[in-house]
């Protein structure tokens with residue numbers, strides 16, 4: 559089934575992690591994030607083998623479809639295509655965006671990592687990205703070595719008129735600064751799935767967009 563393009567709403571972008579969410583917790587935790595208002599979900603899993611990735615991504619797709627929320631697959635447009643996910647997120651080392659677009663079609667949501675670079679953002683725009691991803695903005699336990707960005711890049715990237723996603727060490731305390739600088743999506747792993755009450759945490763992130 560070809561996914562139809564979801565509209566990209568501002569809000570919490572929930573990204574999964576296999577260490578924080580082993581099999582038993584994955585679906586319940588993502589369901590909780592969705593009840594709390596997450597507007598997009600990304601399946602990000604660097605450690606599982608192909609059959610586990612297929613099963614986990616498929617399970618998440620059912621949950622996300624029930625909630626009418628797009629599921630994107632990190633690094634792997636082929637897996638997105640295979641299960642009919644809404645799209646994929648690509649970093650700078652994850653293959654050509656145009657090739658992913660050819661594979662997934664015009665209605666897929668494809669996001670691209672731009673780290674802290676307007677040049678990368680411009681290239682992503684030209685390649686047809688649906689959103690631009692910047693960060694990491696704060697120290698991240700999940701990806702400590704990710705290149706650092708400062709919040710001003712979000713202001714500068716407004717010129718591209720695409721949704722802007724921020725990532726890296728985002729907490730309830732530092733999130734308002736990113737929103738004030740122009741982040742449309744807050745992409746959160748540890749600050750969301752590292753807590754026992756994922757639904758309450760997701761709701762608290764979501765409320766930051768409504769104030």
Ligand SMILES: Cc1ncc(COP(=O)(O)OP(=O)(O)O)c(N)n1
Pocket residue numbers: 571600602632633647648649650651652669671691692701723724725745
């Ligand atoms: C929303 C979002 N932003 C940034 C990333 C990072 O992508 P990438 O640079 O390819 O790093 P990995 O996530 O693959 O380690 C992301 N996944 N999602």
Ligand SMILES: Cc1ncsc1CCOP(=O)(O)O
Pocket residue numbers: 693694697698699700701704725726727728745746747748749
């Ligand atoms: C994938 C990625 N890219 C830059 S930081 C990061 C990890 C974000 O995870 P956390 O929200 O736990 O800092």
Ligand SMILES: [Mg+2]
Pocket residue numbers: 632633647648649650652
């Ligand atoms: Mg990647």
